Amino acid sequence: MRTSAGTLRTVLAPVLLGVVALALWQLLVVAFDIKPFIVPGPLAIGTEFGDNIASVVAGALVTGGNALVGLVIGGVVGILFAVLAALARVVDELTAGIVAALAVVPIVALAPVLYTMFGAGAETARQLVAALAVFIPVYINTLRGLRQVRPVHRDLMHVYAASAWQTTRTVTVPGALPFIFTGLRIASSLAVISALIAEYFGGPVGGLGKSITSAASSSNYNLAWAYVLGAIIVGLVFYCVTLAIETFATRHYKPRT
Amino acid sequence: MSEASATAAVQVTAAVQVTGVDKVFTAKRKPSVTALDSIDLTVAPGEFVSLIGPSGCGKSTLLRLIADLDTPSAGTLTVFGKTARQARIDQEYGIAFQQSGLLPWRTVAANIELPLELHGVNAAGRRKRSAELLALVGLGDFAESYPDQLSGGMQQRVAIARALAESPRLLLMDEPFGALDEMTRERMQTELVRITGETGAAVVFVTHSIPEAVFLSNRVVVMSPRPGRIRDILGITLPGTADRDEHLREDEAFFENVSRVRELLHGEAPVGIKGVENR
Ligand SMILES: Nc1ncnc2c1ncn2[C@@H]1O[C@H](COP(=O)(O)OP(=O)(O)OP(=O)(O)O)[C@@H](O)[C@H]1O
Ligand SMILES: [Mg+2]
Numbered sequence: 438m439r440t441s442a443g444t445l446r447t448v449l450a451p452v453l454l455g456v457v458a459l460a461l462w463q464l465l466v467v468a469f470d471i472k473p474f475i476v477p478g479p480l481a482i483g484t485e486f487g488d489n490i491a492s493v494v495a496g497a498l499v500t501g502g503n504a505l506v507g508l509v510i511g512g513v514v515g516i517l518f519a520v521l522a523a524l525a526r527v528v529d530e531l532t533a534g535i536v537a538a539l540a541v542v543p544i545v546a547l548a549p550v551l552y553t554m555f556g557a558g559a560e561t562a563r564q565l566v567a568a569l570a571v572f573i574p575v576y577i578n579t580l581r582g583l584r585q586v587r588p589v590h591r592d593l594m595h596v597y598a599a600s601a602w603q604t605t606r607t608v609t610v611p612g613a614l615p616f617i618f619t620g621l622r623i624a625s626s627l628a629v630i631s632a633l634i635a636e637y638f639g640g641p642v643g644g645l646g647k648s649i650t651s652a653a654s655s656s657n658y659n660l661a662w663a664y665v666l667g668a669i670i671v672g673l674v675f676y677c678v679t680l681a682i683e684t685f686a687t688r689h690y691k692p693r694t
Numbered sequence: 695m696s697e698a699s700a701t702a703a704v705q706v707t708a709a710v711q712v713t714g715v716d717k718v719f720t721a722k723r724k725p726s727v728t729a730l731d732s733i734d735l736t737v738a739p740g741e742f743v744s745l746i747g748p749s750g751c752g753k754s755t756l757l758r759l760i761a762d763l764d765t766p767s768a769g770t771l772t773v774f775g776k777t778a779r780q781a782r783i784d785q786e787y788g789i790a791f792q793q794s795g796l797l798p799w800r801t802v803a804a805n806i807e808l809p810l811e812l813h814g815v816n817a818a819g820r821r822k823r824s825a826e827l828l829a830l831v832g833l834g835d836f837a838e839s840y841p842d843q844l845s846g847g848m849q850q851r852v853a854i855a856r857a858l859a860e861s862p863r864l865l866l867m868d869e870p871f872g873a874l875d876e877m878t879r880e881r882m883q884t885e886l887v888r889i890t891g892e893t894g895a896a897v898v899f900v901t902h903s904i905p906e907a908v909f910l911s912n913r914v915v916v917m918s919p920r921p922g923r924i925r926d927i928l929g930i931t932l933p934g935t936a937d938r939d940e941h942l943r944e945d946e947a948f949f950e951n952v953s954r955v956r957e958l959l960h961g962e963a964p965v966g967i968k969g970v971e972n973r
Contacts, residue, residue, distance in 0.1 A: 589795035592763055597812050598783045607808065611799045689798050689840040 473658040486663040493667040496645040501671045503560050503632040503644070504625075507567020508675075511628070512621055514568070515575030522576075523583035524605060536576060544570045545631055548638040563635040563644075570631040571624040575617070582616025583609050615690055618683035625675040633668055645671070707775040709864050709896035710737040710760055715769035717755050717922075729755040731921035733769070739863065742890060742897045744907035744914045746955065752922025753900040757868050760898060761789055773864065785813065787864040788857030788895075792872045794849040796841040796856075803828065803837040806856045813860070827855040830889060847878040854886070858893065865890070865897045872902065880943070883909055887938045904959070908951045909938060916958040926958050 459479045465471065466478035473481065486493060522529035544566055551562035586609055594604045636646025645668045652661035717730040729752040737743045745753040758764045759771055762778040773781035781787065796805045806827055807820040815823070828834050831851040833844075841849055850870055857865060871879045883906060890897055901907050907914045911930050918925045932938070932947050942948050 587795075589791055589793050590797070592791070593789075593795055595763060596761060596782060596789050597809050598785070599812050603812055607812070608797065611797065614799070689842050691798075691842060 474656070477659045477662055481659045482662040482666060485659040486666050489660060489663055492648070493645075493663060496643060496648045496664060497667050497671050499560075499644040500632050500636065500646060500668065501629070501674070503563045503635075504567050504628040504671070504675060506560075506564040507569075507632060508571050508621070508625055508628040510564070511568035511571025511624065512575050515572045515620070515624075516579050516617060518572075519576050519579035519583060520605065520610065522580055523609065524601060529580075532576075536573060539569065540573050540577075545634045545638070548635040548640075552639045557639050558641055560641065563632050563640060566635040567628040567632040570627040574623045574627065575620040578616045578620030578623070579613060582613025585616070586612055615683075615687045618679070618686060622676065622679045622683055625679040626672055629668070629672045629675050706739065708736045708772070709739045709741065709774060710735065710898060711770075711772045711775075712736070712756070712760070713770045715756075715759065715766045715771055717752065717759060717764070718767045728921035730759075730766075731923050733922075733924055735915060735924065735927075737864075737896055737898060739896050740894050741913065742899065742911045744899045744901055744911040745917060746901055746904065746907045746914055746959065747917030747922075747925075748919050748959075749902075750922075751917040751919035753917060754868050755922065757866050757898060757900055761787065761866050785809070785860050786862060787866050788860065788862040789866045790850075790853045790857045790868070790870045792869040794841070794846075794853040796849055796852055798841050800840075801837065802833065802839050802841065802844070802852050805841065805852055806859055808856065809859045823859060824855075827858055830858070830892070831855045831885070845878075847874050847882060850874065850882065851885070854889070858889070858895075861893065863895055865895050865899075867897065868900045869902065870899075871906070879903075879906070880940075884939060886910065904952050904955045905943070905948075908948060908955060909942065914955050916955065925961075928955060928958060 463478045463480055466476065471478075518528070518532055522532055547569070548562060548566050551565055555561040555565070590608045590612065591604075594608055599607070633644070633646040636644045637650055640647075642648075642651070645664050649661050649664045649668070652658075652664060712733050712735040715730060715733040716728070718726050718728050720726040733752075733756060735743075735756075745756060747753055755764065759766050760773060760778060762782040765778075771778050774786050776784065776786070796802075797808065800808070803821070803824045806824040807815075810820045810823060824837065825834075828837055831854060833848060833851055833855070836844065836848065841852070844852065850873075854867075854870065857867075871882050874882065887910060897910075899907075899910060901910075908930055914928045914930060916925045916928065917923065928951075930951050932942060932945070932951065
């Protein structure tokens with residue numbers, strides 16, 4: 438089959454490259470006797486990862502859970518506001534300024550403030566940081582998608598004397614789906630990064646971010662890198678899952694009929 | 695024919711009545727375009743009328759005015775005696791464009807059911823109607839397919855089925871077969887003749903193809919550009935108009951009508967060989 442051969446190649450090539458890169462890395466670390474506090478070898482990280490797998494998974498669940506809550510909240514709010522902005526000009530004008538302002542704020546910088554607002558014992562602040570980071574790309578992409586209604590579809594809905602809400606429901610939002618999913622895919626990585634970095638600024642222990650800092654501060658560099666590896670895996674999982682959902686949901690969209 | 699007294703006695707409401715309609719497009723910092731200039735046209739119920747003319751002569755504009763997708767700058771326009779707007783709200787017509795305009799995220803059946811769904815027909819009624827229409831356009835096996843799984847000709851048939859969904863008395867079609875290959879096109883024409891014969895709907899049909907216009911129509915409206923005007927309206931007289939089929943394309947009378955339309959279009963005697971495509 439052509440597709441399976443294609444998949445094999447797209448999967449095999451990066452895997453091979455990765456293996457070669459890891460081997461080279463290991464070789465350099467051994468050859469030049471690089472100290473772990475600069476960068477440990479992949480074998481050391483791998484061993485540490487395996488030995489502490491329970492703790493890494495627990496941390497991944499905490500950080501990933503925060504990212505997921507943020508992705509859902511930020512995604513829903515972003516889509517909702519974009520739909521409102523597309524329907525009512527007032528909403529668009531009101532939110533345009535806020536979104537422009539939010540887009541330039543480094544969202545994680547809000548984490549310390551949010552910790553004092555919601556208490557340092559709760560995950561709320563981290564989830565909120567993730568949600569804010571998610572909101573912007575989802576809102577912007579969704580709104581762009583909602584404005585791409587094809588003239589022939591607009592004419593059709595006019596011919597059917599459809600109400601604004603009927604048009605939104607049957608044509609505008611489904612037509613914007615590819616854009617919404619692109620926004621969510623970009624946002625999924627942002628959610629993980631934001632939830633992780635937010636942990637650096639305080640809050641309860643247990644997440645990957647806190648684990649990385651505490652391992653590093655106790656000079657346990659191999660363990661710190663094992664947690665970093667865990668964070669990379671969480672980010673990859675988020676990205677791949679949203680990509681898979683996107684591919685499935687928009688599988689019939691390609692030809693413009 | 696001595697039908698004058700009969701027509702006077704039974705005042706039939708025209709499917710489309712266009713009287714002195716102008717359409718001028720004005721844009722900022724651009725000269726205005728007179729797309730249509732004093733257009734008069736009457737389409738009787740059940741009549742098949744084609745609009746033909748060079749690109750830019752206002753065929754689509756006229757169709758869009760009838761469909762209330764745009765409003766005339768002057769003149770009056772009624773559809774079954776109502777204003778175009780009221781006729782649109784009452785869903786007096788079905789429409790098909792050059793692009794099928796199917797919603798790619800809906801199945802074929804769901805696309806056909808779209809107007810019914812918007813107008814509150816229940817699920818069972820919608821299913822029944824879409825099944826009927828799919829059979830009518832010969833796509834019974836494709837109800838659950840998606841538009842991207844169909845050929846261009848099949849997509850266009852779905853669009854026509856959708857236009858017929860609410861059994862309109864009037865069909866508006868803007869080059870619905872424009873993007874199809876010649877063979878598919880001729881097959882679709884034959885199907886359209888059959889379908890309109892079965893439904894008894896009046897049709898206003900925009901086309902660039904002379905043979906297509908002659909094959910389908912009771913009358914052909916020949917238009918000229920800049921400004922868009924009706925040059926002439928030609929009644930098509932063919933033997934056995936009731937059942938137009940493939941044999942008609944070989945018929946002498948068919949070629950004669952094609953030549954007449956071509957003469958009118960070019961405003962001169964035809965130079966080509968009889969029956970040669972000119973589109
Ligand atoms: N929305 C619009 N704004 C400005 N000018 C327009 C608009 N729509 C049409 N026109 C102009 O009106 C004239 C007639 O256009 P129309 O689309 O009706 O032509 P047509 O006969 O359908 O041509 P074709 O055969 O190429 O489809 C053209 O000169 C066109 O530029
Ligand atoms: Mg046109």
